[in-house]
Amino acid sequence: MNIASVRRPIIPPTPPRAPENLSFFGRLAVIRQNMIATWGQRAYEEGIVEGRFFLHKSFILNQPDAIRHVLLSDYENYTRTPAGIRMLRPVLGDGLLLAEGHSWTFQRRTLSPAFTPRATANLVPHMTAVLDETIAKLDARTSEPVDLRDVMQRMTLEIAGRTMFSFGMDRHGPTLRNFVMEYGERLGRAYFLDMLLPVSWPTPMDRARARFRTRWTKFVAMLIAERRAAGKKEGAPPRDLFDLMDEARxxxxxxxxxxxQLVDEVATMILAGHETTATALFWALYLLALDPETQEEVASETSGEHLDSIADIERQKFTRAVIDETMRLYPPAFLIARAARDRDNVAGAKVGRGDIIMIAPWLLHRHEKLWDQPDAFIPKRFMSKEPPDRFAYLPFGAGPRVCIGAPFAQAESVLALARLIGAFRIELVDADPVIPYGVVTTQPDHSPMFRVTRR
Structure with missing residues (x-):
């Protein structure tokens, strides 16, 4: 995709690429710290990179046709890896993200009506109310440095709570954030035995994860009980996601x-919904602080808009392009890993039973054969008449298992960014570069401070 640019685009900082001769154990040590720093230059240039993963072969796929085969044409032959299951099951249980076979089909069919564009439109008032409150709080902090990563996490958590339960997260938010931080800092990292042993063989970390899951599911069940106690008028239309999910058939x-099952579905939607959106918004604000001209284009598009409906959100074409480009450079899910059930042939590569397929949006979105200026921030590439190949851009996955909440997340992200940039000019206070690292999602290595000024 060729992009014409009048001015030189910014290139945000990234971790150094791994040397091609990095040893197995050296790579394993880096995986625990920052997965996206384990790939060398070949992975950004070649269509398929073959390697080894313990007793099996591994394949990094960067060819859209090969990715289409794995995620769409023959998706039933590819399941989550043991390490992936270990990382996610303690927080998501057997919810939609991890379910397989008939269980997944049942959950997908049952949940789909709750995530239609019409259902999302009914939830926009919850989003706008939280945004109004967030903007009012930032108004009071224009004279001091602000941690916008923390602000985005609190804001998206509040949106998740109100759209799911119709109540605020003032009382429960700190506990929920503690759960997320506890898991991400230690239990959500892959250890050597996590990757070596089958899921049926518990590792020492699995025992710690099991204890976490007991406390976590008890907390989510308490939230559900509180929401049920609030009740719903007989015959009244659904007022939040919980109503839609509880009544779904x-x-x-x-x-x-x-x-x-409802505990696992609610946990999946709250965590997947708030954490990934908060991360995407943080990166968007960081990029716009680095690129003031693009920030002013967003503000100009937003000027005079009320932004309180899906129709208003859909008119923000450039802001949507900024979100799309942000998720290209910083895909929330930086890696999709699958294990082959049976032998297969993927774009000429012979895949054996148990071999590992890696589709890394971090690599795919920065691949030198698929993108012009792949490391540069150029939102207008998503306003081109030639959109990227569907299987070259995967911020929400693809195929039957594409993220069910994508329309909700896109609406929330565009609305939030438009409203925030329409209200404030964002500048960085810290000069230190922010380096992305991959643990569960694509996170910043530190939270820089920003200055927000009323427009």
């Missing part, structure tokens, strides 16, 4: 979710 079997 599989159109084929007529069955709904059990209480245990």
């Amino acid at each position: 599989d159109p084929v079997t007529g069955k709904g979710f059990s209480d245990e």
